[in-house]
Structure formats: C-alpha cells, structure tokens
Amino acid sequence: MWRLWNSIIVLCFLAGLLLTPAMALTVKENYLFYCAPCHGIEGRGDGPNATPTQPVAPRNHRSKKEMSKLSDQDIINVIKFGGRATGISTLMPPYKNTLTEEEIVELKDYLRELCQCRGPE
Amino acid sequence: MLDGLKVISSVLIVYIFIATGSHVWAGVEEGRRLFVEKGCTECHTTERPARAPTFQEFLKEKGPPLWYAGSKFRKDWLRKWLQAPEPVRPMAYNSIKERNPANHPALDGKEAEAVTEYLASLTTDRVKRGIVKPKKTVRGRIIFEKKLGCYGCHLVRKGKRVVGGLSGPTLVGAGKRLNPDWIYAFLKDQNFFIPYTSMPIYVGIVTDREMRVLSGYVAAME
Numbered sequence: 001m002w003r004l005w006n007s008i009i010v011l012c013f014l015a016g017l018l019l020t021p022a023m024a025l026t027v028k029e030n031y032l033f034y035c036a037p038c039h040g041i042e043g044r045g046d047g048p049n050a051t052p053t054q055p056v057a058p059r060n061h062r063s064k065k066e067m068s069k070l071s072d073q074d075i076i077n078v079i080k081f082g083g084r085a086t087g088i089s090t091l092m093p094p095y096k097n098t099l100t101e102e103e104i105v106e107l108k109d110y111l112r113e114l115c116q117c118r119g120p121e
Numbered sequence: 122m123l124d125g126l127k128v129i130s131s132v133l134i135v136y137i138f139i140a141t142g143s144h145v146w147a148g149v150e151e152g153r154r155l156f157v158e159k160g161c162t163e164c165h166t167t168e169r170p171a172r173a174p175t176f177q178e179f180l181k182e183k184g185p186p187l188w189y190a191g192s193k194f195r196k197d198w199l200r201k202w203l204q205a206p207e208p209v210r211p212m213a214y215n216s217i218k219e220r221n222p223a224n225h226p227a228l229d230g231k232e233a234e235a236v237t238e239y240l241a242s243l244t245t246d247r248v249k250r251g252i253v254k255p256k257k258t259v260r261g262r263i264i265f266e267k268k269l270g271c272y273g274c275h276l277v278r279k280g281k282r283v284v285g286g287l288s289g290p291t292l293v294g295a296g297k298r299l300n301p302d303w304i305y306a307f308l309k310d311q312n313f314f315i316p317y318t319s320m321p322i323y324v325g326i327v328t329d330r331e332m333r334v335l336s337g338y339v340a341a342m343e
Contacts, residue, residue, distance in 0.1 A: 025176055034319050037217050037274060037288035048217050049274050049286030083270075090270040097322040 027106040030099065035107070038091075043114045056089045067115035074119065075108045145238055152239025155232055164214075167243060173316045180215055189314060190240040192248035193303045199240055202298075203233040209298070211276065211287040247313055253301035253336045261338025264331055269323065271339075278343060288319065292342050301340035308332045 025033065032041065040046040043061035050058050059066055070078075070086070077085040082094030095104065112118065156162065164184030174182070190199070206225035213219040228236060265271045272285035275292045283293055295304075309332065311318055327335065 029176065032217075033317070034321075037319055038286070041217070047288070048212055049288050051284075051286060053282070053284035054273070054286065090267060091273040093270065093273065093321045094326055095321055097325045 024103070027103070027110045030103055030107060031110055034095065034099070043111075054091065056091060058092075061111050061114045064115050064117045067111065068117040068119060071119035072108055072112075075111055076104055079104045079107055148235045148238030149242045150239075152235035152237070152242075155228075155236055156239055159226065159228070159232075161236075169245075176317055179317050182215060184214055186315060187240060188243055189245045189248070189303075191242055191244040192306075193300060193314075194240070194298060195300060196237055196241050198298045199237045200233055203228045203236055204230060209290045211291060217288055247310070248300065248303050248306040250302055253305045253333055253340060255296055255301050255340035256334075256337040257341040258334060258338060260331075261334045261341075264327060264335045265338055268327065268331075269335075274320070292339060295339050295342040297343075299340060301336055304339050305333060305336035308336060 031043075036043075036047050038045075038047045038049040038058040039061055040050070040058070045058045045060035045063075047058065061067060074086055078088070078092060079099070080094060080096040083090045083092035085094075099107070156167065164182070165187040167188050167190075169188050204227055206227055208221040208223050208225075210221050213221050265277075271277075271292075274286040274289035276283050276285040276287070277292050285292075307314055308323060309329075310324075311320060311322065323332070
C-alpha cells in the first residue's frame with residue numbers, strides 16, 4: 001500500500017514537471033523589458049535611450065493623436081518588422097524573431113490601452 | 122625496462138607542466154580564491170547555471186554572468202579594468218530607472234593579475250576562434266547605423282562626440298574590451314550566454330555574412 005502511494009506521488013510530480021508550460025512573460029513584463037528602455041515605463045517616449053543625441057524620439061504611446069494614425073495591422077507590422085515597416089526610423093527595432101505572434105498581438109492591445117484610442121476606420 | 126621508461130616519462134611530463142603552464146595555473150587558483158574572498162560571487166556567476174533562472178529571478182541578478190568571461194573579454198582589458206573599473210553599462214544592471222552607481226570594487230595590481238588569469242580560464246567552446254577580424258568597414262557601418270540602428274541602445278563614438286542610448290552596454294572602446302569572435306557568437310545565439318536580454322534577436326533579420334561584418338565593425342570600435 002505504502003509503495004503504491006509512493007509511486008503515485010512520484011508520478012504526479014513527474015507529470016507536474018512535464019505539464020508546466022514554457023515560461024511566458026505577461027504583456028506588461030514584455031513591455032517593460034523590451035519597449036520601456038526607449039518608450040519609457042509609462043509609455044511616454046521618455047526611456048533612458050531617448051537621449052538628446054538620438055536623431056528621433058521614440059513614439060509617445062499615450063499620444064492619442066499619434067497612435068490613432070496607426071491601424072492595428074500597422075502596429076503589429078512595426079513591432080514585427082521594425083521602423084522600415086511603417087516608413088519611420090530603423091531606431092524602432094524588429095521583434096519578429098524575438099517575440100511570438102501572440103505576444104506581439106498582446107502588445108498591440110496594450111498600446112491601445114495606453115493611448116485609449118483606435119486606428120483609422 | 123618498462124618501469125624505467127615510466128619514470129622517465131613521468132619526470133618529463135612534470136617538467137613540461139612546470140616549464141609551460143604552472144605559473145598560470147597558480148594564478149588561476151589564486152584568482153579563484155580571491156574571487157570568492159572579495160565577494161565577487163555575490164553578483165557574478167562563474168559556472169553555467171544548471172537550470173535557467175525564471176524571469177523574476179533573473180531580474181534580481183546584480184551583475185553580468187562571468188562563466189564565459191575568458192571567451193568574452195580581452196585579457197589586457199580585464200587586467201586594467203579590475204584595477205580601475207569604469208561603468209560599462211550607463212544604467213545599473215537590469216534597471217532602466219537607475220544610473221550605474223559606478224561603485225564597482227577595485228583590486229590592486231597583484232590581485233587583478235590573478236583574477237584576470239582566473240577569468241581568462243572561464244571559456245566556452247561556443248565561441249569559435251579566428252572567425253572575425255576587427256575591421257572598420259563601410260558595410261559594417263551601414264548595418265550598424267542604418268539597417269539596425271544599434272546606437273538606439275548603445276553608446277558609440279561619432280567623430281568627437283559620444284552618441285546613442287543608455288540601456289545597453291557602451292560600445293565606446295568595444296574593440297579594447299571584447300573578443301571579436303565573442304561578438305559574433307553572441308549575435309548568433311545571445312540566449313546561450315544570457316537567458317533574457319532586451320536586445321532583439323537579429324538572426325534571420327541580417328544574414329550570417331552581415332553578422333560577421335557587423336561583429337568586425339563593433340570589434341574595431343574605439
């Protein structure tokens with residue numbers, strides 16, 4: 001009996017190990033880790049990389065005016081392929097091989113929350 | 122007869138060991154001891170972790186991993202830097218809020234010598250030697266400045282000015298600091314070296330050839 005319980009416990013433990021999903025970051029963690037160094041912790045375009053020596057400033061993600069010019073697809077494209085996707089500076093990097101499709105779509109939704117805006121119809 | 126040969130060969134082996142490497146070896150051991158004694162292990166790992174840290178654990182780390190220091194850094198740079206450490210990262214490690222407090226402890230000349238030998242012994246065969254030569258090429262500059270915009274996160278020298286972002290390690294003086302082949306190995310698979318980094322993965326965005334050119338360009342930075 002004791003043995004049976006032991007085996008069951010071990011099996012549960014192993015199953016637990018196998019079933020734990022690969023660790024994914026939350027959208028907020030992704031934003032703070034990947035985007036905030038330029039776009040700022042609150043998304044105001046004022047991260048530590050936004051120095052006066054840079055040729056352009058990172059987009060203020062809270063700006064309704066700027067962000068509502070972009071469609072959802074534009075946002076997804078610029079995150080995936082970088083500045084060249086929307087014809088802006090290549091200072092905006094491409095993340096297609098760094099973040100998953102899902103993470104990129106989550107970031108798009110997160111940006112929409114920051115700007116409280118939608119794209120052009 | 123056979124025994125005689127054995128004795129002669131052991132003597133020879135011991136002799137060769139003493140003649141060639143033992144002083145270096147002694148430096149390595151002394152450096153290893155100092156590294157622990159001086160508290161360096163509080164912020165730096167010297168062995169590849171058996172299990173990758175979780176993201177939260179990683180964010181708590183206070184200094185860069187050094188288990189591949191011998192493949193990453195140039196020895197002469199280590200020797201000097203350990204005696205007069207100046208920030209490599211403008212921001213505090215793993216922070217985008219705080220500046221680097223520039224309070225890295227310094228070692229004296231003898232200590233630095235031993236710790237340099239120790240760190241130089243921490244290598245990984247992931248860094249293949251002799252692939253990248255430092256070279257200031259126009260192609261390298263175009264990839265660095267135009268195609269990827271690396272200065273977005275890294276400081277670089279541009280004429281007499283220093284320009285760029287602050288979140289990544291400075292590339293001013295990168296040629297003196299970094300092994301050219303390490304730069305290439307890092308670009309090819311950064312997560313082998315560090316489990317999380319804000320630097321985007323550029324494999325598949327620039328070609329292998331471009332990466333070599335780019336590594337050579339960075340390795341020539343003054």
